[in-house]
Amino acid sequence: MGERSKKAPPTPTRDDANQWINFVLYAVVGRTGQADTLMERHGDGVHCMAKWLMHRQPVRVGVLYRGVLVEPHQLDRHWLPHDEKLKFVSYSQELEVACWYADPASIISGDVVARRPAVRGYIIAGKGNRDRLLWHHDWLAVDLPDGGQRLSLPGAAEVHPEIDAAQFTWNARTQSEVIETAPSRADAKFHVEPVADRDCPDVEDLDARYTFPPFLTERYGG
Numbered sequence: 001m002g003e004r005s006k007k008a009p010p011t012p013t014r015d016d017a018n019q020w021i022n023f024v025l026y027a028v029v030g031r032t033g034q035a036d037t038l039m040e041r042h043g044d045g046v047h048c049m050a051k052w053l054m055h056r057q058p059v060r061v062g063v064l065y066r067g068v069l070v071e072p073h074q075l076d077r078h079w080l081p082h083d084e085k086l087k088f089v090s091y092s093q094e095l096e097v098a099c100w101y102a103d104p105a106s107i108i109s110g111d112v113v114a115r116r117p118a119v120r121g122y123i124i125a126g127k128g129n130r131d132r133l134l135w136h137h138d139w140l141a142v143d144l145p146d147g148g149q150r151l152s153l154p155g156a157a158e159v160h161p162e163i164d165a166a167q168f169t170w171n172a173r174t175q176s177e178v179i180e181t182a183p184s185r186a187d188a189k190f191h192v193e194p195v196a197d198r199d200c201p202d203v204e205d206l207d208a209r210y211t212f213p214p215f216l217t218e219r220y221g222g
Helices: 014-028 032-056 095-102 107-115 153-159 165-174 203-210 213-220
Strands: 063-070 079-081 088-092 120-127 133-136 141-143 150-152 177-181 189-194
Touching: 014 032, 014 133, 014 153, 014 165, 014 177, 032 088, 032 133, 032 141, 032 177, 063 095, 063 107, 063 189, 088 095, 095 107, 095 120, 095 203, 150 153, 153 165
Parallel strands: none
Antiparallel strands: 063 088, 063 120, 079 189, 088 177, 120 189, 133 177, 141 150
């Protein structure tokens, strides 16, 4: 469990909570366009809800990892400039999840590699920022600001018309995901290292651990 903040943040509105719920559902299943739009339009409310949750249900952030696929020419030596179009950044508390995303041969990388075959895999690692926290994988059941009732996010996914609830639950339970707001500085950069320099498991093992089972069956059968 994380350390509870000493000063209580402002209480979010029910609309803030609703926008946060929608943002998390879209972000965790990889619907980044919809999640980015919600952050652009309702980012203050989403952040307000996350700050309130961090006080009410504190979590440990610690060191975070992110796997990325980029073309080498996009790097400034060992630094990757932040893409200003991104409104949030997803990480994992587990290095091996980042290895999976950074492996060009993994199932999750297939679409990117098909469009941009020159990409290579890199790992970003660094201490998480509590002040930028938007979602933590321990927040699968959360309090709501209108009287303390409890909400199950997998349950919310079940009734959302655009979310595959099974995929949401799989991703949320296997990827140890932590989501932060994107850096605010236009010149922000992330230090990267080649995924080949990390002691990552074989891609078949990573696919078996982290791929949503229906997608795994498409590649390997079974």
